[in-house]
Amino acid sequence: MTANPPSRIAQLRQASVAMLDGLTPAQQRCQSHPELSPMLWHVGHVLFMETYWLAERVFGDTSVTNAWRDLYVPELAAKDERSARLPEAPDLRRWASQIAEQNDANWQHARNVDHPLLADGYLAAFVRQHYAQHLETMRLVRTQLALAEYTPAPTAIEAESPDTVFETVGAHVVDIGTATIDAYDNEQPVFTAYPETFAIAARCVTNAQWLGFIDAGGYQNADWWDDAGWAWRESAQVEHPQHWHALENGWFIPTPEFADIAQAPVHGIGWYEARAYARYAGARLPRELEWEAARRAGVLSGVGQVWEWCADAFYPYPGFCAFPYDGYSMPWFDGGHFVARGASLHSEIEIRRPGFRNFYPPTHRHIHAGLRLAYT
Known part of the structure:
Protein backbone atom coordinates (compact mmCIF):
# COMPACT_ATOMS: atom_id res chain seq x y z
CA MET A 1 0.00 0.00 0.00
CA THR A 2 1.42 3.40 -0.98
CA ALA A 3 1.76 6.21 1.53
CA ASN A 4 2.53 8.83 -1.15
CA PRO A 5 -0.30 10.86 -2.68
CA PRO A 6 0.11 11.87 -6.32
CA SER A 7 -0.08 15.63 -5.74
CA ARG A 8 3.66 16.19 -6.24
CA ILE A 9 3.58 13.93 -9.29
CA ALA A 10 0.78 16.08 -10.70
CA GLN A 11 2.93 19.19 -10.16
CA LEU A 12 5.87 17.60 -11.92
CA ARG A 13 3.64 16.52 -14.81
CA GLN A 14 2.32 20.04 -15.22
CA ALA A 15 5.83 21.48 -15.07
CA SER A 16 6.92 19.01 -17.76
CA VAL A 17 4.14 19.93 -20.16
CA ALA A 18 4.79 23.63 -19.47
CA MET A 19 8.30 23.19 -20.85
CA LEU A 20 6.67 23.46 -24.29
CA ASP A 21 5.42 26.97 -23.50
CA GLY A 22 7.05 29.85 -25.33
CA LEU A 23 8.80 27.62 -27.87
CA THR A 24 8.05 27.72 -31.57
CA PRO A 25 6.88 24.51 -33.24
CA ALA A 26 10.36 24.18 -34.76
CA GLN A 27 12.03 24.60 -31.34
CA GLN A 28 9.68 22.07 -29.76
CA ARG A 29 10.78 19.51 -32.33
CA CYS A 30 14.42 20.54 -32.64
CA GLN A 31 17.27 18.34 -31.40
CA SER A 32 19.26 21.18 -29.87
CA HIS A 33 22.33 19.07 -29.00
CA PRO A 34 23.48 15.61 -30.12
CA GLU A 35 23.08 14.26 -26.57
CA LEU A 36 19.63 15.80 -26.03
CA SER A 37 16.24 14.78 -27.38
CA PRO A 38 13.60 17.20 -28.67
CA MET A 39 11.42 18.84 -26.05
CA LEU A 40 8.32 17.12 -27.43
CA TRP A 41 9.96 13.74 -26.88
CA HIS A 42 10.86 14.45 -23.26
CA VAL A 43 7.30 15.51 -22.45
CA GLY A 44 5.84 12.40 -24.03
CA HIS A 45 8.49 10.17 -22.48
CA VAL A 46 7.90 11.18 -18.85
CA LEU A 47 4.15 10.63 -19.12
CA PHE A 48 4.71 7.35 -20.93
CA MET A 49 7.08 6.09 -18.23
CA GLU A 50 4.70 6.99 -15.41
CA THR A 51 2.04 5.03 -17.28
CA TYR A 52 4.40 2.13 -17.93
CA TRP A 53 5.33 1.66 -14.28
CA LEU A 54 1.87 2.27 -12.88
CA ALA A 55 -0.64 1.04 -15.46
CA GLU A 56 1.42 -1.70 -17.11
CA ARG A 57 3.67 -3.00 -14.35
CA VAL A 58 1.21 -2.72 -11.46
CA PHE A 59 -2.16 -3.22 -13.15
CA GLY A 60 -1.19 -5.09 -16.33
CA ASP A 61 -2.81 -2.48 -18.58
CA THR A 62 -0.86 -1.99 -21.83
CA SER A 63 -3.54 -0.10 -23.76
CA VAL A 64 -1.52 3.12 -23.67
CA THR A 65 2.04 1.85 -23.59
CA ASN A 66 1.75 -0.55 -26.53
CA ALA A 67 0.79 2.30 -28.83
CA TRP A 68 3.83 4.44 -27.94
CA ARG A 69 6.49 1.95 -26.86
CA ASP A 70 8.65 2.17 -29.97
CA LEU A 71 8.91 5.96 -29.66
CA TYR A 72 9.19 6.64 -25.94
CA VAL A 73 11.32 3.70 -24.78
CA PRO A 74 14.82 5.17 -25.28
CA GLU A 75 16.40 1.92 -26.42
CA LEU A 76 13.86 1.59 -29.24
CA ALA A 77 14.25 5.06 -30.76
CA ALA A 78 17.63 6.64 -31.52
CA LYS A 79 17.91 10.30 -30.47
CA ASP A 80 18.42 11.55 -34.01
CA GLU A 81 15.36 9.65 -35.26
CA ARG A 82 12.85 10.91 -32.71
CA SER A 83 12.01 14.34 -34.08
CA ALA A 84 10.32 13.18 -37.27
CA ARG A 85 8.12 10.69 -35.40
CA LEU A 86 6.74 13.03 -32.75
CA PRO A 87 3.15 14.31 -32.61
CA GLU A 88 2.41 18.01 -32.85
CA ALA A 89 2.34 19.94 -29.57
CA PRO A 90 -1.46 20.42 -29.40
CA ASP A 91 -1.99 16.69 -29.91
CA LEU A 92 0.62 15.88 -27.28
CA ARG A 93 -0.97 18.27 -24.79
CA ARG A 94 -4.37 16.63 -25.26
CA TRP A 95 -2.84 13.17 -24.86
CA ALA A 96 -0.98 14.32 -21.75
CA SER A 97 -4.22 15.58 -20.20
CA GLN A 98 -5.94 12.24 -20.85
CA ILE A 99 -3.01 10.24 -19.48
CA ALA A 100 -2.81 12.42 -16.39
CA GLU A 101 -6.46 11.78 -15.62
CA GLN A 102 -6.04 8.02 -16.06
CA ASN A 103 -2.90 7.92 -13.94
CA ASP A 104 -4.46 9.96 -11.14
CA ALA A 105 -7.24 7.40 -11.00
CA ASN A 106 -4.70 4.59 -10.95
CA TRP A 107 -2.77 6.21 -8.09
CA GLN A 108 -5.98 6.36 -6.10
CA HIS A 109 -6.68 2.71 -6.89
CA ALA A 110 -3.11 1.82 -5.90
CA ARG A 111 -3.81 2.86 -2.31
CA ASN A 112 -5.73 -0.38 -1.88
CA VAL A 113 -3.40 -2.66 -3.88
CA ASP A 114 -0.68 -4.91 -2.51
CA HIS A 115 2.22 -4.91 -4.97
CA PRO A 116 6.00 -5.02 -4.37
CA LEU A 117 6.55 -1.80 -6.34
CA LEU A 118 4.05 0.05 -4.17
CA ALA A 119 5.54 -0.98 -0.83
CA ASP A 120 6.31 2.00 1.42
CA GLY A 121 5.63 4.43 -1.41
CA TYR A 122 8.56 3.21 -3.52
CA LEU A 123 6.96 3.59 -6.95
CA ALA A 124 5.63 7.08 -6.29
CA ALA A 125 9.13 8.18 -5.22
CA PHE A 126 10.66 6.50 -8.26
CA VAL A 127 8.25 8.24 -10.64
CA ARG A 128 8.75 11.62 -8.96
CA GLN A 129 12.49 11.35 -9.44
CA HIS A 130 12.12 10.34 -13.07
CA TYR A 131 10.07 13.45 -13.71
CA ALA A 132 12.57 15.55 -11.76
CA GLN A 133 15.57 14.27 -13.72
CA HIS A 134 13.88 14.90 -17.07
CA LEU A 135 12.78 18.36 -15.99
CA GLU A 136 16.45 19.18 -15.48
CA THR A 137 17.24 17.75 -18.90
CA MET A 138 14.42 19.79 -20.43
CA ARG A 139 15.93 22.91 -18.89
CA LEU A 140 19.19 21.96 -20.57
CA VAL A 141 17.30 21.71 -23.86
CA ARG A 142 15.95 25.22 -23.34
CA THR A 143 19.47 26.42 -22.51
CA GLN A 144 20.85 25.01 -25.76
CA LEU A 145 18.00 26.58 -27.71
CA ALA A 146 18.69 29.93 -26.03
CA LEU A 147 22.40 29.76 -26.85
CA ALA A 148 21.49 29.80 -30.53
CA GLU A 149 19.53 33.03 -30.04
CA TYR A 150 21.98 35.12 -27.98
CA THR A 151 23.68 38.18 -29.45
CA PRO A 152 27.27 37.94 -28.17
CA ALA A 153 28.62 40.91 -26.25
CA PRO A 154 31.76 41.06 -24.07
CA THR A 155 31.38 39.90 -20.46
CA ALA A 156 33.29 41.96 -17.92
CA ILE A 157 35.60 39.39 -16.37
CA GLU A 158 39.28 39.29 -15.40
CA ALA A 159 41.34 36.15 -15.00
CA GLU A 160 42.14 34.93 -11.50
CA SER A 161 44.58 32.41 -10.06
CA PRO A 162 43.40 28.99 -8.88
CA ASP A 163 43.99 29.96 -5.25
CA THR A 164 41.05 29.04 -3.03
CA VAL A 165 40.19 28.34 0.60
Whole structure:
Protein backbone atom coordinates (compact mmCIF):
# COMPACT_ATOMS: atom_id res chain seq x y z
CA MET A 1 0.00 0.00 0.00
CA THR A 2 1.42 3.40 -0.98
CA ALA A 3 1.76 6.21 1.53
CA ASN A 4 2.53 8.83 -1.15
CA PRO A 5 -0.30 10.86 -2.68
CA PRO A 6 0.11 11.87 -6.32
CA SER A 7 -0.08 15.63 -5.74
CA ARG A 8 3.66 16.19 -6.24
CA ILE A 9 3.58 13.93 -9.29
CA ALA A 10 0.78 16.08 -10.70
CA GLN A 11 2.93 19.19 -10.16
CA LEU A 12 5.87 17.60 -11.92
CA ARG A 13 3.64 16.52 -14.81
CA GLN A 14 2.32 20.04 -15.22
CA ALA A 15 5.83 21.48 -15.07
CA SER A 16 6.92 19.01 -17.76
CA VAL A 17 4.14 19.93 -20.16
CA ALA A 18 4.79 23.63 -19.47
CA MET A 19 8.30 23.19 -20.85
CA LEU A 20 6.67 23.46 -24.29
CA ASP A 21 5.42 26.97 -23.50
CA GLY A 22 7.05 29.85 -25.33
CA LEU A 23 8.80 27.62 -27.87
CA THR A 24 8.05 27.72 -31.57
CA PRO A 25 6.88 24.51 -33.24
CA ALA A 26 10.36 24.18 -34.76
CA GLN A 27 12.03 24.60 -31.34
CA GLN A 28 9.68 22.07 -29.76
CA ARG A 29 10.78 19.51 -32.33
CA CYS A 30 14.42 20.54 -32.64
CA GLN A 31 17.27 18.34 -31.40
CA SER A 32 19.26 21.18 -29.87
CA HIS A 33 22.33 19.07 -29.00
CA PRO A 34 23.48 15.61 -30.12
CA GLU A 35 23.08 14.26 -26.57
CA LEU A 36 19.63 15.80 -26.03
CA SER A 37 16.24 14.78 -27.38
CA PRO A 38 13.60 17.20 -28.67
CA MET A 39 11.42 18.84 -26.05
CA LEU A 40 8.32 17.12 -27.43
CA TRP A 41 9.96 13.74 -26.88
CA HIS A 42 10.86 14.45 -23.26
CA VAL A 43 7.30 15.51 -22.45
CA GLY A 44 5.84 12.40 -24.03
CA HIS A 45 8.49 10.17 -22.48
CA VAL A 46 7.90 11.18 -18.85
CA LEU A 47 4.15 10.63 -19.12
CA PHE A 48 4.71 7.35 -20.93
CA MET A 49 7.08 6.09 -18.23
CA GLU A 50 4.70 6.99 -15.41
CA THR A 51 2.04 5.03 -17.28
CA TYR A 52 4.40 2.13 -17.93
CA TRP A 53 5.33 1.66 -14.28
CA LEU A 54 1.87 2.27 -12.88
CA ALA A 55 -0.64 1.04 -15.46
CA GLU A 56 1.42 -1.70 -17.11
CA ARG A 57 3.67 -3.00 -14.35
CA VAL A 58 1.21 -2.72 -11.46
CA PHE A 59 -2.16 -3.22 -13.15
CA GLY A 60 -1.19 -5.09 -16.33
CA ASP A 61 -2.81 -2.48 -18.58
CA THR A 62 -0.86 -1.99 -21.83
CA SER A 63 -3.54 -0.10 -23.76
CA VAL A 64 -1.52 3.12 -23.67
CA THR A 65 2.04 1.85 -23.59
CA ASN A 66 1.75 -0.55 -26.53
CA ALA A 67 0.79 2.30 -28.83
CA TRP A 68 3.83 4.44 -27.94
CA ARG A 69 6.49 1.95 -26.86
CA ASP A 70 8.65 2.17 -29.97
CA LEU A 71 8.91 5.96 -29.66
CA TYR A 72 9.19 6.64 -25.94
CA VAL A 73 11.32 3.70 -24.78
CA PRO A 74 14.82 5.17 -25.28
CA GLU A 75 16.40 1.92 -26.42
CA LEU A 76 13.86 1.59 -29.24
CA ALA A 77 14.25 5.06 -30.76
CA ALA A 78 17.63 6.64 -31.52
CA LYS A 79 17.91 10.30 -30.47
CA ASP A 80 18.42 11.55 -34.01
CA GLU A 81 15.36 9.65 -35.26
CA ARG A 82 12.85 10.91 -32.71
CA SER A 83 12.01 14.34 -34.08
CA ALA A 84 10.32 13.18 -37.27
CA ARG A 85 8.12 10.69 -35.40
CA LEU A 86 6.74 13.03 -32.75
CA PRO A 87 3.15 14.31 -32.61
CA GLU A 88 2.41 18.01 -32.85
CA ALA A 89 2.34 19.94 -29.57
CA PRO A 90 -1.46 20.42 -29.40
CA ASP A 91 -1.99 16.69 -29.91
CA LEU A 92 0.62 15.88 -27.28
CA ARG A 93 -0.97 18.27 -24.79
CA ARG A 94 -4.37 16.63 -25.26
CA TRP A 95 -2.84 13.17 -24.86
CA ALA A 96 -0.98 14.32 -21.75
CA SER A 97 -4.22 15.58 -20.20
CA GLN A 98 -5.94 12.24 -20.85
CA ILE A 99 -3.01 10.24 -19.48
CA ALA A 100 -2.81 12.42 -16.39
CA GLU A 101 -6.46 11.78 -15.62
CA GLN A 102 -6.04 8.02 -16.06
CA ASN A 103 -2.90 7.92 -13.94
CA ASP A 104 -4.46 9.96 -11.14
CA ALA A 105 -7.24 7.40 -11.00
CA ASN A 106 -4.70 4.59 -10.95
CA TRP A 107 -2.77 6.21 -8.09
CA GLN A 108 -5.98 6.36 -6.10
CA HIS A 109 -6.68 2.71 -6.89
CA ALA A 110 -3.11 1.82 -5.90
CA ARG A 111 -3.81 2.86 -2.31
CA ASN A 112 -5.73 -0.38 -1.88
CA VAL A 113 -3.40 -2.66 -3.88
CA ASP A 114 -0.68 -4.91 -2.51
CA HIS A 115 2.22 -4.91 -4.97
CA PRO A 116 6.00 -5.02 -4.37
CA LEU A 117 6.55 -1.80 -6.34
CA LEU A 118 4.05 0.05 -4.17
CA ALA A 119 5.54 -0.98 -0.83
CA ASP A 120 6.31 2.00 1.42
CA GLY A 121 5.63 4.43 -1.41
CA TYR A 122 8.56 3.21 -3.52
CA LEU A 123 6.96 3.59 -6.95
CA ALA A 124 5.63 7.08 -6.29
CA ALA A 125 9.13 8.18 -5.22
CA PHE A 126 10.66 6.50 -8.26
CA VAL A 127 8.25 8.24 -10.64
CA ARG A 128 8.75 11.62 -8.96
CA GLN A 129 12.49 11.35 -9.44
CA HIS A 130 12.12 10.34 -13.07
CA TYR A 131 10.07 13.45 -13.71
CA ALA A 132 12.57 15.55 -11.76
CA GLN A 133 15.57 14.27 -13.72
CA HIS A 134 13.88 14.90 -17.07
CA LEU A 135 12.78 18.36 -15.99
CA GLU A 136 16.45 19.18 -15.48
CA THR A 137 17.24 17.75 -18.90
CA MET A 138 14.42 19.79 -20.43
CA ARG A 139 15.93 22.91 -18.89
CA LEU A 140 19.19 21.96 -20.57
CA VAL A 141 17.30 21.71 -23.86
CA ARG A 142 15.95 25.22 -23.34
CA THR A 143 19.47 26.42 -22.51
CA GLN A 144 20.85 25.01 -25.76
CA LEU A 145 18.00 26.58 -27.71
CA ALA A 146 18.69 29.93 -26.03
CA LEU A 147 22.40 29.76 -26.85
CA ALA A 148 21.49 29.80 -30.53
CA GLU A 149 19.53 33.03 -30.04
CA TYR A 150 21.98 35.12 -27.98
CA THR A 151 23.68 38.18 -29.45
CA PRO A 152 27.27 37.94 -28.17
CA ALA A 153 28.62 40.91 -26.25
CA PRO A 154 31.76 41.06 -24.07
CA THR A 155 31.38 39.90 -20.46
CA ALA A 156 33.29 41.96 -17.92
CA ILE A 157 35.60 39.39 -16.37
CA GLU A 158 39.28 39.29 -15.40
CA ALA A 159 41.34 36.15 -15.00
CA GLU A 160 42.14 34.93 -11.50
CA SER A 161 44.58 32.41 -10.06
CA PRO A 162 43.40 28.99 -8.88
CA ASP A 163 43.99 29.96 -5.25
CA THR A 164 41.05 29.04 -3.03
CA VAL A 165 40.19 28.34 0.60
CA PHE A 166 40.39 24.68 1.58
CA GLU A 167 38.65 22.93 4.43
CA THR A 168 40.40 20.04 6.13
CA VAL A 169 38.33 16.97 6.87
CA GLY A 170 40.03 14.71 9.37
CA ALA A 171 40.09 10.94 9.21
CA HIS A 172 36.75 9.68 10.42
CA VAL A 173 34.00 7.10 9.99
CA VAL A 174 30.99 7.95 7.80
CA ASP A 175 27.99 6.11 6.40
CA ILE A 176 27.86 6.43 2.62
CA GLY A 177 24.68 6.01 0.61
CA THR A 178 20.96 6.60 1.07
CA ALA A 179 18.75 4.51 3.34
CA THR A 180 15.39 6.11 2.53
CA ILE A 181 12.78 4.72 0.16
CA ASP A 182 13.66 7.21 -2.57
CA ALA A 183 17.20 5.86 -2.98
CA TYR A 184 18.20 4.57 -6.40
CA ASP A 185 19.83 1.16 -6.53
CA ASN A 186 23.31 2.69 -7.04
CA GLU A 187 23.01 4.51 -3.69
CA GLN A 188 22.54 1.23 -1.84
CA PRO A 189 23.29 -0.55 0.32
CA VAL A 190 24.53 2.03 2.81
CA PHE A 191 28.04 1.13 3.93
CA THR A 192 30.63 2.42 6.36
CA ALA A 193 33.65 4.24 4.91
CA TYR A 194 36.86 5.37 6.62
CA PRO A 195 38.22 8.34 4.63
CA GLU A 196 41.71 9.48 5.53
CA THR A 197 42.42 13.15 6.20
CA PHE A 198 41.95 15.28 3.09
CA ALA A 199 41.37 18.91 2.13
CA ILE A 200 38.55 20.08 -0.11
CA ALA A 201 37.81 23.53 -1.52
CA ALA A 202 35.09 25.46 0.29
CA ARG A 203 33.66 26.58 -3.06
CA CYS A 204 33.67 25.54 -6.69
CA VAL A 205 36.10 26.86 -9.30
CA THR A 206 34.79 30.12 -10.73
CA ASN A 207 34.55 31.50 -14.26
CA ALA A 208 37.32 33.99 -13.45
CA GLN A 209 39.58 31.17 -12.29
CA TRP A 210 38.78 29.17 -15.41
CA LEU A 211 39.75 32.16 -17.53
CA GLY A 212 43.09 32.05 -15.72
CA PHE A 213 43.44 28.43 -16.85
CA ILE A 214 42.71 29.44 -20.45
CA ASP A 215 45.17 32.34 -20.32
CA ALA A 216 47.83 30.02 -18.88
CA GLY A 217 47.51 27.80 -21.95
CA GLY A 218 45.30 25.24 -20.27
CA TYR A 219 43.92 23.97 -23.56
CA GLN A 220 47.33 23.94 -25.25
CA ASN A 221 49.54 22.33 -22.58
CA ALA A 222 49.31 18.54 -22.85
CA ASP A 223 51.16 18.13 -19.54
CA TRP A 224 47.96 18.87 -17.63
CA TRP A 225 45.91 16.29 -19.52
CA ASP A 226 45.88 12.52 -19.52
CA ASP A 227 46.36 10.79 -22.88
CA ALA A 228 42.68 10.06 -23.49
CA GLY A 229 41.67 13.58 -22.53
CA TRP A 230 44.29 15.18 -24.74
CA ALA A 231 43.33 13.01 -27.69
CA TRP A 232 39.70 14.05 -27.23
CA ARG A 233 40.63 17.72 -26.88
CA GLU A 234 42.64 17.67 -30.09
CA SER A 235 40.01 15.72 -32.00
CA ALA A 236 37.11 17.92 -30.82
CA GLN A 237 39.21 21.12 -30.99
CA VAL A 238 37.91 22.19 -27.58
CA GLU A 239 39.39 25.47 -26.32
CA HIS A 240 36.85 26.80 -23.79
CA PRO A 241 33.70 25.79 -21.90
CA GLN A 242 30.82 24.71 -24.06
CA HIS A 243 28.78 27.91 -23.84
CA TRP A 244 31.62 30.46 -23.88
CA HIS A 245 32.20 32.50 -27.05
CA ALA A 246 35.56 34.02 -27.93
CA LEU A 247 35.26 37.62 -29.18
CA GLU A 248 37.91 39.95 -30.53
CA ASN A 249 37.80 41.99 -27.33
CA GLY A 250 37.15 39.31 -24.72
CA TRP A 251 34.69 36.57 -23.92
CA PHE A 252 30.93 36.29 -24.03
CA ILE A 253 29.78 34.07 -21.15
CA PRO A 254 25.99 33.68 -21.21
CA THR A 255 25.17 32.74 -17.63
CA PRO A 256 21.89 34.51 -16.82
CA GLU A 257 21.36 32.43 -13.67
CA PHE A 258 24.14 34.34 -11.85
CA ALA A 259 24.39 38.07 -11.13
CA ASP A 260 28.19 37.99 -10.68
CA ILE A 261 29.39 36.01 -13.68
CA ALA A 262 33.08 36.26 -12.77
CA GLN A 263 32.54 34.62 -9.38
CA ALA A 264 29.87 32.19 -10.55
CA PRO A 265 30.93 28.54 -10.64
CA VAL A 266 32.22 27.55 -14.05
CA HIS A 267 30.16 24.99 -15.95
CA GLY A 268 30.01 23.66 -19.48
CA ILE A 269 33.09 21.52 -18.92
CA GLY A 270 33.56 17.76 -19.11
CA TRP A 271 35.45 15.46 -16.79
CA TYR A 272 38.60 15.56 -18.91
CA GLU A 273 38.69 19.36 -18.65
CA ALA A 274 37.96 19.28 -14.92
CA ARG A 275 40.86 16.93 -14.27
CA ALA A 276 43.21 19.03 -16.43
CA TYR A 277 42.28 22.13 -14.44
CA ALA A 278 42.91 20.33 -11.16
CA ARG A 279 46.42 19.40 -12.29
CA TYR A 280 47.06 22.96 -13.44
CA ALA A 281 46.01 24.11 -9.96
CA GLY A 282 48.32 21.63 -8.25
CA ALA A 283 45.39 19.72 -6.82
CA ARG A 284 43.06 16.91 -7.85
CA LEU A 285 39.37 16.14 -8.13
CA PRO A 286 37.75 14.90 -4.92
CA ARG A 287 37.08 11.20 -4.67
CA GLU A 288 33.40 10.46 -4.55
CA LEU A 289 33.48 9.21 -0.97
CA GLU A 290 35.39 12.31 0.08
CA TRP A 291 32.80 14.55 -1.54
CA GLU A 292 29.92 12.84 0.26
CA ALA A 293 31.81 12.80 3.56
CA ALA A 294 32.52 16.55 3.23
CA ARG A 295 28.91 17.22 2.25
CA ARG A 296 27.62 15.35 5.29
CA ALA A 297 30.15 17.20 7.48
CA GLY A 298 28.79 20.54 6.26
CA VAL A 299 32.04 22.04 4.98
CA LEU A 300 31.01 22.65 1.36
CA SER A 301 29.66 26.05 0.30
CA GLY A 302 27.54 26.61 -2.78
CA VAL A 303 26.41 23.01 -3.21
CA GLY A 304 23.60 22.74 -5.73
CA GLN A 305 24.71 25.45 -8.15
CA VAL A 306 26.50 23.11 -10.55
CA TRP A 307 27.09 19.39 -10.62
CA GLU A 308 30.62 18.70 -9.38
CA TRP A 309 32.85 16.24 -11.17
CA CYS A 310 34.52 13.66 -8.91
CA ALA A 311 37.62 11.60 -9.62
CA ASP A 312 35.84 8.25 -9.75
CA ALA A 313 34.37 6.24 -12.55
CA PHE A 314 30.81 5.20 -11.67
CA TYR A 315 30.93 1.91 -9.75
CA PRO A 316 28.61 -0.34 -7.71
CA TYR A 317 28.68 -0.07 -3.94
CA PRO A 318 29.56 -3.27 -2.03
CA GLY A 319 26.51 -5.53 -2.08
CA PHE A 320 24.84 -3.66 -4.95
CA CYS A 321 21.57 -5.18 -6.19
CA ALA A 322 19.84 -3.86 -9.31
CA PHE A 323 16.27 -2.63 -8.74
CA PRO A 324 13.65 -2.18 -10.11
CA TYR A 325 15.33 -3.16 -13.38
CA ASP A 326 18.86 -3.96 -14.53
CA GLY A 327 19.15 -1.06 -16.94
CA TYR A 328 19.13 1.95 -14.62
CA SER A 329 22.67 1.61 -13.24
CA MET A 330 24.33 -1.63 -14.33
CA PRO A 331 25.13 -0.72 -17.96
CA TRP A 332 27.04 2.35 -16.80
CA PHE A 333 29.45 0.54 -14.49
CA ASP A 334 31.67 0.36 -17.57
CA GLY A 335 34.63 2.52 -16.61
CA GLY A 336 33.54 5.11 -19.17
CA HIS A 337 31.11 7.10 -17.01
CA PHE A 338 32.27 9.44 -14.26
CA VAL A 339 30.46 10.62 -11.17
CA ALA A 340 29.11 14.13 -10.68
CA ARG A 341 27.68 15.14 -7.31
CA GLY A 342 25.67 17.92 -5.72
CA ALA A 343 22.89 18.98 -8.16
CA SER A 344 22.61 22.20 -10.16
CA LEU A 345 20.38 25.24 -10.31
CA HIS A 346 18.21 23.24 -12.72
CA SER A 347 17.70 20.33 -10.27
CA GLU A 348 14.45 19.60 -8.47
CA ILE A 349 14.35 18.89 -4.75
CA GLU A 350 13.90 15.15 -5.38
CA ILE A 351 17.52 14.73 -6.44
CA ARG A 352 19.31 17.16 -4.11
CA ARG A 353 20.06 14.63 -1.36
CA PRO A 354 23.71 14.09 -0.30
CA GLY A 355 23.81 10.50 -1.55
CA PHE A 356 22.46 11.09 -5.06
CA ARG A 357 24.93 9.99 -7.75
CA ASN A 358 24.90 11.43 -11.25
CA PHE A 359 27.14 9.98 -13.96
CA TYR A 360 28.17 10.92 -17.49
CA PRO A 361 30.84 10.21 -20.11
CA PRO A 362 33.92 12.40 -19.64
CA THR A 363 33.17 14.33 -22.83
CA HIS A 364 29.71 15.60 -21.81
CA ARG A 365 29.81 19.40 -21.49
CA HIS A 366 26.16 20.47 -21.75
CA ILE A 367 25.11 19.17 -18.32
CA HIS A 368 25.76 22.22 -16.13
CA ALA A 369 28.73 20.58 -14.38
CA GLY A 370 31.80 22.20 -12.86
CA LEU A 371 34.36 21.19 -10.24
CA ARG A 372 35.66 21.64 -6.73
CA LEU A 373 39.34 21.01 -5.94
CA ALA A 374 40.78 18.63 -3.34
CA TYR A 375 44.16 17.40 -2.20
CA THR A 376 45.58 14.87 0.22
